[in-house]
Amino acid sequence: MNCWLSLQSEGSKAVPTMNMVQALNSAMDIMLTRNSDVVVLGEDVGYFGGVFRVTESLQKKHGTHRVLDTPIAEGGIVGAAVGMCANGLRPVVEIQFADYIYPAYDQIVSEVARLRYRSAAAFTAPLTIRTPCGGGIRGGQTHSQSPEAVFAHVSGIKTVMPSNPYDAKGMLIAAIEDDDPVLFFEPKRIYNGPFDGEPDKPAQSWAGHLLAEVPEGYYTVPLGQAAVTREGSAVTIVTYGTMVHVSLAAAAALDLDAEVIDIRSMVPLDVDTIAGSVSKTGRCLIVHEATRFAGFGAELSASIQEHCFWNLEAPITRVTGWDTPYPHAFEWEYFPGKRRVMNALRRLMGEQS
Amino acid sequence: MNCWLSLQSEGSKAVPTMNMVQALNSAMDIMLTRNSDVVVLGEDVGYFGGVFRVTESLQKKHGTHRVLDTPIAEGGIVGAAVGMCANGLRPVVEIQFADYIYPAYDQIVSEVARLRYRSAAAFTAPLTIRTPCGGGIRGGQTHSQSPEAVFAHVSGIKTVMPSNPYDAKGMLIAAIEDDDPVLFFEPKRIYNGPFDGEPDKPAQSWAGHLLAEVPEGYYTVPLGQAAVTREGSAVTIVTYGTMVHVSLAAAAALDLDAEVIDIRSMVPLDVDTIAGSVSKTGRCLIVHEATRFAGFGAELSASIQEHCFWNLEAPITRVTGWDTPYPHAFEWEYFPGKRRVMNALRRLMGEQS
């Protein structure tokens, strides 16, 4: 079992509280400082600091030639970044919303993901593509999507999603240092605070949260390792991003001895940690925001079933967004909130083997 | 259980043999004739008749204004087709290879699939996108891909793949008549004959194959219905496209009482037929050409597990392409051929409950 709580940070002093925006900003700031090959580019990321302020003040600090505002052409941004890689740079690209990543899909699938393989490693694309994803902010169908599955299926690109400031910073540094391309999804609903899926409650902040204690200095959280966010023995909840917090809240509300696994990386997937847990608990609930059909939960379900079949005491269950576009007004009918997770857990615990 | 064998065709005379290319050509010819709103467009589809000859002579017969050669811009082709839909036409688009569909991904995901929903059906996109997919033709990584999963995940678009000439024609007519957008994958390895996964055997032709008896006239094969291609009680093989033939060959080689289900439609998926079969046999092998991780097999596995958990006697197993780009020289090491399916079946039958 790989647990992030054991990770060390290097040269860190006092441990201040950061929200995810600050943690991500700090990761880029550190990497721009440490490695002159790192450049940051994207729409509105420069002077303005990004529509979510994640690149705030980076241009001021590192200059207009290393933190670049770009034309509005996601395909062009990624295409140019691939060429920058071939010339020794390590671009960190921001796609303003994951909903707008599709114009870059060809460059990502056909070029970024294939370059090392097709050229037998003569050329590689060590770029990082950051993009805010997920709903819960009343953004409607073009500011709320969770398209991780359509990238996880593509061989040759790592796909990750942190769920808290500590991981966000450590994983982003790891992604920038990774020699493989990394698609870095940022669940925007929890940029400023954790969210347990109850929109009517006042917004929470990260202040006081254990995982918002983020060292100021350099540290990494390795990609490809799941985190056991809560230990338990009755059921395993496998989830990531915003839904980690919703799942924790649902388990707590039911006072259920649930083990909650934050997979953090979709590719590579830490099957050992997940399968170990499900083998122990015998029950598994998969929770994600994305639409269900052929979503990433399907792969989780299939893999877990393959590894844990003989230990399963009930069918693996999925709680996800419905199989519809993301609807503006029905956001809270759509979003897989605490109650939906609780209901699924109840059903799952009720199933007899 | 929905079985295509019971389908009727309208006004058909003698039943000639057609290969898949001819069957698809006939479907478009009939629809161009029956409905003046139907237009065909794509790269090289007009004068030349398409690189696989699927649109051969359609331009000659129906004119340069209804069978259009286009610029090489997959995104532009689909974008223009959406506009044509808004003006009452029913475009049938060809994307020359499925490997080249990614430049159109944004128009497909953000526009084609969402238009009806976002406009509350004021505007719709009843277009059909045909594209040859799959390997086995020594096409290397950019002429061999099977990207169905990255479309099946997208709500609002139907995704289908026929495995024989009869279905190809009936399903293509159904797709063109469908008021929803349909992504129509054509497994190019079996355009000219079925293929059992053994590259060293002489190529087979469709002649003499029951499902190559294709009526000349109009008929439809409804979308969303799986076909039980072979009945059996020991194990269910769930598959589609070229792998239907490989699976049949493997089952025959093992002399195994396997039920082979050709799902035909990924979206909508005929869960009833599949789940009915697996509940009966208690064992399930999923076979597809696409890479495994987060592939369509994952959804099949997850769904089947959800529906048939209490009847499963062994873990659901997947035989698929490896999680790598499609490699030119290692095609037959990559391709999930008869032996790989047989091995998986043997293991699956060996598992004890």
Next chain:
Amino acid sequence: MMSRLHIPVVPARPGEQPDFSYVKIVAAGACPRPPIDVPVLGTVPLAEGLIRVLDDEHRAVGPWEPKLDADTLRRGLRVMILTRTFDDRMQRAQRQGRITFYMRSLGEEAVSAAAAIALRDRDMLFPSYRNQGLFFARGLSLVDLMSQLLSNSRDMCKGRQLPVMYHSAERHIFSISGNLATQFPQAVGWAMAAAIKGETDISAAWLGEGSTAEADFHHALTFAKVYKAPAVLNIVNNQWAISTFQGYAGGEQRSFAARGPGIGIAGLRVDGNDFLAVYAATAWAAERAREGHGATLIEHVTYRAGAHSTSDDPTRYRPRDEFDVWPLGDPVVRLKAHLITLGEWDEACHTALAREVEEEVTAAWQEAVSFGTLNEGFRLDPSLLFEDVFKELPPSLRAQRDELLAELAERGQ
């Protein structure tokens, strides 16, 4: 070593003096007006010039003077004032939390108003999110538009869309997309279909100058050129794309209209704040398209005087007072002054019109909120969430709907 990369110059940032010296201005009346069948290269001077009709004394001058009657001019003025009033009111509604999001078109009202009036009613429009004037000009009910903003029980989008993503099949306006530029090739495809069917209706589409960098802009121009599609393709160059200056879209020392002749379609650069110029250019391009001479790319030079959207704060990236010194002025002020110069308008009429429009908007708002708002009295049936994904509800979605309805029952909704 020092970087040699060219970084586009942004003339002024917050705290700096606004500087519009980069905007190439041409005197009103100075651009020639060629016949509508002029060869593409004949439009090069127009793509690099600036078509203007209203001069500094508010007179209409030169060959592009469209000779509109006063009623039409007054209609245009009314549409622009309605746009601005509606925008202001909805921005306030957003600040009050009654709607979730809004986008104004302050300063660019002429672009939509004049074009809609120059086009025929059956011509198909493919707007961006900042062309609300098209809907007003085509007479959509304010209550309908507001209901969309409110996602209430009368919402034309059935609650599925972010505010401002309107459509109107009846009035021939396509569904607005949140994805930039996608409507551009669609408009060309629509026009191709019209041509294939032998019809004389044309299409028109709009996007921002920032959006010209997207692939779809190129696809649209290519298809329009290849098939001579009867379309009017409009670039609204309002100088900004959120915080990104137009130089980042390629506007440094080059007009966007020049992309037209570059690829082989006509190009016109127009004073976007001059109602008469926009009207004249649109009418010319529409006639050219209708007569079979192909598409035209029109760049409307204007200025986004407001924030990008209610989520944006432009004082973070540009001087606060730029609009005051914008060299092409305010389209409402200019058309009003022209009408007064013509003797067809006065301050009293103007005040009365402003009041009338204000009342119309207020009345519409009262009616619209009576159909609910997102948070109060919202009554859209949640099963609508599952409809229109496909024409018919597939079994899987039926099951999901039932699961939701059970959940809602439990939640007490």
Next chain:
Amino acid sequence: MMSRLHIPVVPARPGEQPDFSYVKIVAAGACPRPPIDVPVLGTVPLAEGLIRVLDDEHRAVGPWEPKLDADTLRRGLRVMILTRTFDDRMQRAQRQGRITFYMRSLGEEAVSAAAAIALRDRDMLFPSYRNQGLFFARGLSLVDLMSQLLSNSRDMCKGRQLPVMYHSAERHIFSISGNLATQFPQAVGWAMAAAIKGETDISAAWLGEGSTAEADFHHALTFAKVYKAPAVLNIVNNQWAISTFQGYAGGEQRSFAARGPGIGIAGLRVDGNDFLAVYAATAWAAERAREGHGATLIEHVTYRAGAHSTSDDPTRYRPRDEFDVWPLGDPVVRLKAHLITLGEWDEACHTALAREVEEEVTAAWQEAVSFGTLNEGFRLDPSLLFEDVFKELPPSLRAQRDELLAELAERGQ
């Protein structure tokens, strides 16, 4: 009603008379050669003209005459003959089933040969699949190239790529993609990186005229314009894209080079079968880029004299004998005649060179097949199938590899 859609005119189909009257020709020497820092609009006449150096008497004339020494000209001739000889031989190898696929560049050899010689060795090249001449000019080993075609044990791509998808990190040539146009924005990104690092190396990229319709072409031009990227962007207009005539890419009555000035970068239209003209244009554009004046779009007017690929039969869609009457002739014949006119070459030298190249290709082929072919003596380790997906083999791929190795053991391989 009758369709009003414009369908691009294809001048001749099989059975018809070839007709190249649509190709706008300009006399050799007629185009001016502006200084390398000319403003973009100063290149408009060049983007619409045709830069030619070799006249009908095979003399080099006019301001673009690059004044190359005879050794350089002979080197160019050799690269072109090597290209053609290699192409012929590999096409035959494909027909014999020794390789699975091949693409010749017959008739367009000057485009790659002259450009590679005009550029510096450290300049980074982003070729399409029809720029094999770049590899020959940069001196790649024929055995290495053939081994790629054969997917044998010496294959630089380790068996993973379709034939002709070469690369060479050592010789600064990027990996060829099977997806059209993707290399264009990559080349611009490479050039941006060079500029950011303050280096003076530049990049050059090539694509076919058909591929200009793709999004990536537009992205490349936009980024090149915005950042003044030091790149030479080449369009090889060989009139055909498989069966699709260049009119379908927008070439009707419009040059492709004009897209450069259209968007704000320099544009040159060049006789692509004139070695000296291609050299001169490339050298001009390279110097312009290197000195910080931005990118240039060069259209090379040439003719694809062979089939699109070994999978294609062009007699199905165009007259068989078009190349015979192609107005810009054969680049090899023209450079040879020029050298002879200069007194630097004769038939005997030519025959000797042809024989020498022939022998070189034959010897290389014999060596290459000694490393195996796809079907005979193929010995690439199948675990290579799983490597280089990621830098390190993840556990899941290790498991898949082991499964395959077990299967192969069983199959007896």
